Amino acid sequence: MTTPTLDAPDMTATLLEARGLTKHFPVHGAVRGAGRRVARRRGSGPVVHAVDDVSLALRAARVTAVVGESGSGKSTLARLLAGLITPTAGELLLDGRAMARSRRRRLDYAKTVQMVLQDPFASLNPIHDVHYHLSRPFKVHGLARSGADLDGKIAAVLERVALTPADAYLHKYPHELSGGQRQRVAIARALAVQPRVLLADEPVSMLDVSIRLGVLNLLADLRDSEQLAILYITHDIASARYLADTIIVMYAGQEVESGPAVHVTDTPAHPYTQLLLSAAPDPERVTAVTLRGAGAPPSAVAPPSGCRFRLRCPHAMPICAERVPPAFPAGDGHVSACWLLDAGPKSPAVTTRAGTPEPPAVSSCQLVRPITGEDAPDLGEER
Amino acid sequence: MRVIARRLFFYAVTAAIAVTIDFFIPRLIPGNPVQAILSKIQGQLPSKATIHALDLQFGVNTTASLWSQYTHYWNNVLHGNLGVSTMSYPDSVGSLIRAALPYTLGLVGVATLISFVLGTAIGAIVAWKRGSWLDNLLPVVTFFQAAPYFFLAFVAVNLFAIKLGWFPSERASNVADFPAFTWTYISDVLYHAILPALTIVIASAAGWIVGMRNVMVTTMDEDYVLIAAAKGLSKRRVIWYAARNAILPSVSGFSLAIGFIVSGSLLTEIVFSYPGLGNLLLQAVSNNDYQLMQGLFLIITFAVLAANLIADFVYVFLDPRTRQEA
Amino acid sequence: MSGDRLLEIRGLCVDYGHGPDAVHAVTDADVVLHRGEVLGLAGESGSGKSTLVMAATRLLRPPGVITGGAVRLYPAVGTEVDLLEADYDVLRVLRWSQVSLVLQSAMNALNPVMTIRVQLTDALAAHQPHLSRQDRHARAVELLEMVGINSDRLSSHPHELSGGMRQRVMIAMALALQPQVVIMDEPTTALDVVTQREILEELKDLRDQLGFAILFITHDLSLLIEIADAIAVMYAGRLVERAPASALFRAPRHPYTLGLLSSFPPLHGPRTPMTGIPGSPPDLRALPSGCVFHPRCRFAFDKCAVQAPPLAVVGASNDRLAACWLQLGDGPAPAELALREPDLTEPTASANGTQTSSGPTGRPAPTERPAPTGVPERAADHEEPVQQGSTA
């Protein structure tokens, strides 16, 4: 996808931008149990297409959500953005400048881009206390002038994640904290260097339901008060809708749809997004669910040609197998990589899933319930 | 079968390294090994041929390059030529080993098999009956795990052979040195093997018991064992479900154990004056027969590698996940 | 759903460990499952929902100990069985033939070294020894096809199947003996959302065909509301509310249920800030006095800290229970906890009718909100920003 992802009338500064980011992992001849890995030469052999040609821009004071199932490459994307792994292709621009590999630049990058990982029970080292965890970023980046200065800064950052009084937490070990508190410590550690970009990889999926919103609200608060650009990775499209300004939907390593959060969830243009929404738990659902496009994601080693969703897609057309769909505009900065949109605004994408033909979503901002009918009409003629 | 192919490659490399070690050790140790050996063979007058063979073997008094010595050495090994024993000159090392090998293979092989089966079964039961009196077995097992094989052999000889007189205390048979395969001979051999085998089993089963118990305890926490019980299967079948999985680490840890068991068994043979490789090793040591020692090292290494290969086959047979082609 | 009771759990208490260090994981729990009913058991991690069910079936592992209560199973034929009195052999007969089990991770619940065929037929062999090998094979084929898996998978091992297929095999296994009760402990939590939906839909169909009852354990209340007939909510080892699913969603009676419902962001409607529940679930070894939820409850008043409320019938209908002093006549319940229930005689119609007015969770609320009296002052005191919550 070469089309800019975000055309939204959103004028805050772009902090971190990814262009054509691609990550292929070599397939190891890994056999569980007895075997050992066989070293593989670079460039030969099959690869896992974890992330393929993804472009996105993280803007100040905006939350961008990446939604997808496991294996869709969303976590790999976050790790690419964090600099934990190096991309196979594509570039990463911080404030418009490409990222360099020197230690100096690496530290600069770490000072600007921070990350919170999924499992708060794993992201804090069990042998270190809270004080140690929070002192490291200050020490690594030389941000504290003295011990007293350091302690003051640690107390301040704990306060920012609402762990007060700080003294009550400083000398606790991770196992003495609850899941929510641990995740707040992890966020505090990320905030210590006063980054401008925060990558959050499923930050609440391991937390108890009742405390998830607390952490999500904290992120929202940080976005507003610190003008943080936040990348929120999740498999829960409802929470993405709640928190994010922009949603990017990933499927099999590719970006299939993106746009303003409510727009994407209320008028999904890509069949995969529609599938995700119809499958998501919804207490207010009235009628039986009809899944359009059941099945499993394709092999990441040998993904299908053209559109990777086509094997599951209820609307698959010949062109889907031939060419990778580019991002077609779907209104209001909403784009979707689906050939159905090629025909323009009379796309059947939305009506397919509605019992009664509704106005095409792409040209209308009205909130269309994603599922209101049981049987989709036969689309044969419309193709 | 890629797993097996990979293991085969690994064992081939290991065997090659063993041969290389065998080649280099005498060359790396300071001093002239041939002189050292000759000075130790007192009373015998070795022939010129023997001295030349030693020179060649240890790389002294020769103008040949190290590489050609090495290839020569390999050539010898591949042709089964492991040199001449100075101890029982002019017998070749190969012939001495060939005479002793069947005893060791039989004794250690059978004893290892028995101890694995027995130890694994006991370990599974101890884990299953966790919290019962069987837990008290563990400290006892610990003692046997820590006791040297040869000490247990001492006690066994004294108790069962001398005090009780149930078993012979030494040798592999009474009948004849050059056996005919008659029932008398075979039963005699078996009779002689019981006590040493028992010692090896008791000494080595401890490791299997503890290992199996630990894995089994963890395995019993697995959901599939709970499901087996929830299905209303018989207890025996539920235990089997757990044990069938718990046995895998024991099999894959075989390579770790077999070296210990073989070493311990060799020492046990010595106590019983059993005519296997262990006894040969002791004789080689006490007579400073370095060629024999080196030959024994190679043969024992090859035998252990072969045992490992068998264990790998068994593992692949037991674990369907390894059969999957990656 | 008939009123015929199938599994009756009364006053069940379960501890982990014994003696002074024991942790009271489940306290005085009452659950009744009726024939053909889908009963959801909702609660966060550590709420004791799995412990309750596993203990009731005597499958809870050490150091779990049952320290009180009674569990009775009413088989289709024969007399009732007291599961807490039963020994291994009695239970063996009942297990799987009456009560079967589906666990969260099928990867762990299937034996990795045995074929699907063996695992599908072993229960048949154990419970119906008269079946021939061919009969068992035929049944295995039938079971697999029932859950939409080709029978050539019988010779496969679990690692050769995808996650969704494994869970389907688990479900087929659970139905092998046509049990009365299928316990499902987070059966779809480990799956992706699309696979989860596929399996849930399949489960619904199978239930309609075969008529077994499901005890569905999950932390995902929003999912439960869609699939369960009735829902019991647990908190810190106690049942705090039980109600028909739609009633629970439209008109929760316990503040914890209300909080849980407002912890799931909606998929539709305007985006409004939501608060969740302040604080974190309590440590079972240091439970608060009185009502265990009172430190996190914005409606809590004096009595809540002193005395634990019993689980009692609330309102007119017998099928609504809640353990909350607000509902037990000590004062009018706050508006959020006194919403009018949907008409239960016509659940579908009622749900249809309320779809725009929506539930209590920050979305447009339905009509009559009684003017709050008495409690609200305290309630206001407790309305704290979320951040304060984590000071546990």
Added chain:
Amino acid sequence: MALGIGTEPTAGSGAMPGGSLPGTARSRPRAVRLPRSPKILAGLAMLAFFLLWSIIGPFVAPYSPNNIGLNSPVPLPPSAAHWLGTTNIQQDVFSQLLVGGGAMLLVAVVAGVIATALSVIVGVTAGYLGGLADDLLSMLANIFLVMPALPLLVILFGFLGKSGSNDVFLIGFIISITGWAWGARVLRAQTLSLRNRDYVDSARIIGERAWRIIFAEILPNLTPIVASSFLFTVLYAVGTYSAMAFLGMVTLPPNWSWGSMLFQAATNNAELSGYWWWYIPPGLLIALLGTSLVLLNFGIDEFINPRLRAAGLSRRTGSRRQARALRSQQFALTPVLIEAAGAAATGPAPTGGSVRAGGPA
């Protein structure tokens, strides 16, 4: 000198007790603090005893171990003068025992330290670096693991000659060469899993350097495994040194060790002639020293994988009936312990209100 097979701590280190009980799982004790299990206490006590024995043994020995005393053609049984009797050349067995512990323990500790250092270096490097370095180092470790140590050591000792094979540090070094691989393999596996832990990634994200991640984030978490691997190597060295002495590869006198006492006893057919006082005490001491190490290792295993602890339930129960009920518990049969006098003993909630919980009747 056998060892637990398949007890690689990697299997259970991630799993914690009470997985079904998250309320308590949160406060699991994870700080580096050894549990006071009877096994650890017994192991420590025995080890302390042996340490004391080998330090003060030489000073309190009533005779010189080499001293040839009484005039008798056969070993004499225990008497007031010789508490544990004499050898065939009338050396005092008890004195030999007292003197024979030191060298052995020293060799074992030297071997343990060197081998542990080697295994940490190789194992952690391989696990952390991954890739080709890992493949090569793992292969090296596996080669040392499968090659039988005894015949190799015999050759090495043989070529070292008498003087070399009496050098305590040299022996320790040689034994460590054949004993480091197990530890390296376990440490490599564990490092590999730690390397991918979220807290290591988190450290990378805040910009920590690789060496700091290894030393401050990974190594401290390997402490129990390093300790276990050290104990294992010491145990291995005790066994191996005994075996070498038993083969007569350590010169007597002056290098008395319990293994060489067994060598002498064997050479003189003590087991056939019933001179039990000559071979039972040294063998027993070796076994007990080994037992203390195995017990300590058990304790560490249980610390790493708490599921291994013997009993599932606390034994500090009130009544004997309860204790019996708990002990006799079977798998998949949760014990029921309902107090006779009222079932409400456990919960603070009154049972009265819950009677009608049944739903529509």
